Amino acid sequence: xxxxxxxxxxxxxIYIGWAISILVGLALLASSIFKFMPxxxxxxxxxxxxxxxxxxxxxxxxxxxxxxxxxxxxxxAVVGAILVTGYMGGAIATHLRVGDPVIVQIxxxxxxxxxxxxxxxxxxxxxxxx
Numbered sequence: 076x077x078x079x080x081x082x083x084x085x086x087x088x089i090y091i092g093w094a095i096s097i098l099v100g101l102a103l104l105a106s107s108i109f110k111f112m113p114x115x116x117x118x119x120x121x122x123x124x125x126x127x128x129x130x131x132x133x134x135x136x137x138x139x140x141x142x143x144x145x146x147x148x149x150x151x152a153v154v155g156a157i158l159v160t161g162y163m164g165g166a167i168a169t170h171l172r173v174g175d176p177v178i179v180q181i182x183x184x185x186x187x188x189x190x191x192x193x194x195x196x197x198x199x200x201x202x203x204x205x
Contacts, residue, residue: 092193096147099187103143103159110136125169138162152191153198160184 110132142162146155166180192198
């Protein structure tokens with residue numbers, strides 16, 4: 076009886092949601108790996124351009140990994156998506172301040188929320204498409 080009341084929706088939606096979520100998670104994890112690498116001359120120049128120091132990258136990397144991991148765990152996915160959205164909000168502010176494009180930083184949290192929305196019936200029930 077409880078299973079009937081907890082309708083989860085179609086399996087294709089769930090699979091598509093997981094595919095999107097995994098891509099977002101992989102993008103965040105890949106980005107965070109670069110934050111732990113010693114910066115080369117080009118990276119140093121890029122950091123100076125956006126106003127960050129090389130010694131701050133590890134902290135950003137940890138925050139990004141934590142957000143990605145929480146986002147990919149089903150029980151903490153909403154908290155993770157909130158953290159991903161906040162992290163990308165900071166990235167948007169950083170890049171806008173120096174006149175850089177921000178399309179990737181806008182797309183990542185949008186895809187994060189789309190992925191959760193597709194894979195979690197509870198979110199679809201409180202945020203229905205109209």
